[in-house]
Amino acid sequence: METNNKYKSELQVKSKTENLSLIRDFVSSKAEAAKFSREEIENIMLAVDEACTNIIKHAYKSNPDGKINIKIEYNSDKFVITIEDYGRSFDPEKVPVPDLPRYHCEKKVGGLGIYLMKTLMDDVKYISVPGKYNRVILSKNFSVSQN
Amino acid sequence: MAEFSTSVVNKGDVSIIYLKGYLDAHTAPALEDNFMKLIDENKFKIIANFSELEYISSAGLGVFMAYIEKIRDNKGDIKLTNMSEKVFNIFDLLGFPLLYEIFKTEEEALEKFNESKSVGNE
Numbered sequence: 206m207e208t209n210n211k212y213k214s215e216l217q218v219k220s221k222t223e224n225l226s227l228i229r230d231f232v233s234s235k236a237e238a239a240k241f242s243r244e245e246i247e248n249i250m251l252a253v254d255e256a257c258t259n260i261i262k263h264a265y266k267s268n269p270d271g272k273i274n275i276k277i278e279y280n281s282d283k284f285v286i287t288i289e290d291y292g293r294s295f296d297p298e299k300v301p302v303p304d305l306p307r308y309h310c311e312k313k314v315g316g317l318g319i320y321l322m323k324t325l326m327d328d329v330k331y332i333s334v335p336g337k338y339n340r341v342i343l344s345k346n347f348s349v350s351q352n
Numbered sequence: 353m354a355e356f357s358t359s360v361v362n363k364g365d366v367s368i369i370y371l372k373g374y375l376d377a378h379t380a381p382a383l384e385d386n387f388m389k390l391i392d393e394n395k396f397k398i399i400a401n402f403s404e405l406e407y408i409s410s411a412g413l414g415v416f417m418a419y420i421e422k423i424r425d426n427k428g429d430i431k432l433t434n435m436s437e438k439v440f441n442i443f444d445l446l447g448f449p450l451l452y453e454i455f456k457t458e459e460e461a462l463e464k465f466n467e468s469k470s471v472g473n474e
Contacts, residue, residue, distance in 0.1 A: 222378035229407075247407075247438055254409045258377040317410040317446055324445055 213278045220261045220271035235277045248325040255318035264292030286343045294333040366397045372404040375412030387419040396428020399461045403434035431461040
């Protein structure tokens with residue numbers, strides 16, 4: 206992504222759930238400009254919503270004064286959303302892949318967001334530097350027909 | 353800001369919640385209020401009509417998971433109807449069709465509630 210960047214854009218918001226719609230609108234407009242299909246735009250928007258919801262609830266424990274930085278970059282190959290927060294770090298590897306039927310029986314709700322992100326995007330990476338930042342990087346490849 | 357609203361209509365002993373707009377972590381508490389109120393009133397036969405729901409995230413799906421057990425323990429159910437393909441796909445990804453009855457129309461869901469009532473009376 207360092208070279209051949211066609212586009213870069215950033216949004217910084219406070220960690221409030223009321224900002225989720227602003228975040229979705231931001232992501233949706235950039236994905237639309239990158240010429241994704243309506244279905245792909247919806248999927249990217251949902252994945253980013255899930256990532257930010259997790260940040261608000263878990264990294265900031267619903268404290269509305271935390272910062273969330275969302276950066277969108279894309280070139281001819283892929284569309285990358287980097288979301289950074291400065292709250293509590295967490296290890297996504299410790300969140301098990303949900304066994305969905307059992308999950309419902311046990312009435313667990315958390316963990317579905319990570320599962321959705323991984324299902325809807327081509328790549329999801331977490332980088333956490335405790336005490337400094339947590340970063341989640343969501344990538345969607347462009348299909349050949351879009352290039 | 354994304355809008356979300358609900359309205360509740362009773363048809364016989366079945367309560368229908370109409371969902372409209374965007375259901376996410378911010379708006380999910382409004383839907384929780386509907387379920388809590390219905391449960392308080394001992395109304396356990398519930399249809400959620402999704403015809404005007406534009407968007408749902410896992411926080412919205414979580415609301416259905418939070419109340420289903422209590423409702424079924426009281427011989428009720430939450431049946432889901434009129435979902436757009438987009439919203440259904442999210443339910444489907446998370447395995448919800450295994451656990452919830454999803455109907456194309458509200459009438460089909462009402463019929464299903466009435467069928468089980470007549471079976472219960474026999």
